[in-house]
Amino acid sequence: MITFDISQWHAWAPGLSTPADWQAWAHGAEHVGDADHAPDVAFLPALQRRRLGPMSRMAFAVGWPLAEGHDNLPLVFVSRHGETPRTFSLLGELANQQPLSPTQFSLSVHNAMIGLWSIMRGQTCEMTALAAAGDGFEHGIVEAAALLAEGAPAVLLIVTEEQPPAAYAPWIDDVPFAYAMALLLTPGQQWCLAPGPTPSTSATALPHALAWLRASLSGQASFSHTWERRTWNWQRQP
Numbered sequence: 001m002i003t004f005d006i007s008q009w010h011a012w013a014p015g016l017s018t019p020a021d022w023q024a025w026a027h028g029a030e031h032v033g034d035a036d037h038a039p040d041v042a043f044l045p046a047l048q049r050r051r052l053g054p055m056s057r058m059a060f061a062v063g064w065p066l067a068e069g070h071d072n073l074p075l076v077f078v079s080r081h082g083e084t085p086r087t088f089s090l091l092g093e094l095a096n097q098q099p100l101s102p103t104q105f106s107l108s109v110h111n112a113m114i115g116l117w118s119i120m121r122g123q124t125c126e127m128t129a130l131a132a133a134g135d136g137f138e139h140g141i142v143e144a145a146a147l148l149a150e151g152a153p154a155v156l157l158i159v160t161e162e163q164p165p166a167a168y169a170p171w172i173d174d175v176p177f178a179y180a181m182a183l184l185l186t187p188g189q190q191w192c193l194a195p196g197p198t199p200s201t202s203a204t205a206l207p208h209a210l211a212w213l214r215a216s217l218s219g220q221a222s223f224s225h226t227w228e229r230r231t232w233n234w235q236r237q238p
Contacts, residue, residue, distance in 0.1 A: 002145040005188030007154070010062040011213060012039045013179040026217035031177060039180075048120055051103075055083050055162040056113045058180035063117070063158045066184045072125040074147045074155045075114060078140035078209075080131060081172060082110050084164040126152075134174055135227035137208035141193055144185045157183045159209040174207055181209050189237055196224060196231035203227050 015033025016022055025031055039061035041049055052060060059077065067073050086108045093100055106112065111129035118127060126147060132139040137159050144155040160180035164172045204211050204225045212234065215223045222235045 001192060001194040002142065003189045003192050004141075004145050004148060005186045005190040006183050007186045008066050008184040009182065009213070009216075010066055011179065011181040012058055012062050013177055016179075022213065023217050026214045033177065044120065048116075051107065051116060053083050053086050053107060053162075054178070055079070055160055055180075056107075056116060058162070058178065059113055059158050059160045059182075060117070060120075062160075062180045062182035063156055066182050067121065067156055070154055070156075072123055074126040074144075074152050075117060076128050076130065076140045076144045076147070076155060076157045077111075077114050077117075078130045078132065078136045078157070078159045079110070079113075079161055080134065080136050081161060081164060081175070082131065083108055083112075083162060084168060084172070085162060088165045088167065133227060134203060135208055135225060135230055135232060137212065138193065138225065138232045141185075144183075145193075148185060148187050153186065155185045157185060161207065176206070176210075179207075179210060181213060192235040192237070194233050194235075196233045198229055198231070208232075 011022055013031070013033060014037040015031060016025055017039070038054055038057050041052065041057050041060050043064060044060065086104060090100055090104060090108060110131050114127040114129050118124060128143055130136055130140055130143065140157050140159060144157045147155045158180065161175045161178065163175060163178045204227065206214065208225045211225055215234070221238070224234065225232045
């Protein structure tokens with residue numbers, strides 16, 4: 001069992017950019033958004049913005065405001081699938097025997113986002129990129145809690161997924177829409193996360209990060225997320 005506080009959160013998806021938007025979504029409003037829409041990252045210089053793909057733009061958009069005022073803020077970045085449109089394009093170029101762009105290749109690796117984050121924020125503290133299974137959100141929480149236990153006053157967790165190309169549809173069915181969520185974790189007792197017994201129910205319908213946000217905004221005090229043989233029990237103190 002681990003405990004922690006979540007002092008701030010920020011999330012973005014096409015058509016869901018404000019807390020009021022997410023609140024309405026959490027209470028059942030239909031999600032309607034332009035899949036090609038990208039978040040505003042005007043706080044970055046133009047030269048730096050050009051290096052960011054859609055997924056990195058989402059990550060920067062949600063994480064940057066939470067990192068303001070924190071020096072050497074450890075970062076845990078979680079994405080199950082990574083930048084699938086970028087890698088799919090590279091695979092297409094390989095199939096057509098075309099030369100690969102070194103820049104595109106270097107930005108396609110899973111830890112490219114935290115590398116860009118470190119450069120643009122001028123920070124060299126602990127940063128981790130995770131590619132876990134469907135419960136990668138909880139694995140990211142555990143990683144962040146470990147950093148808190150080692151003495152970090154706060155840890156930034158960013159979870160993001162990009163809408164994959166249509167060719168991946170038979171294999172990727174856990175991204176209902178592109179989204180990014182950032183949480184600022186601090187030491188405390190507000191939230192408790194613990195593994196549960198081997199589940200007898202099916203997997204959680206929504207990606208776990210979105211399921212957590214919906215439950216949190218709906219005021220649920222306790223809930224569970226299941227992925228394959230793992231269950232995670234969440235509880236919020238009153």
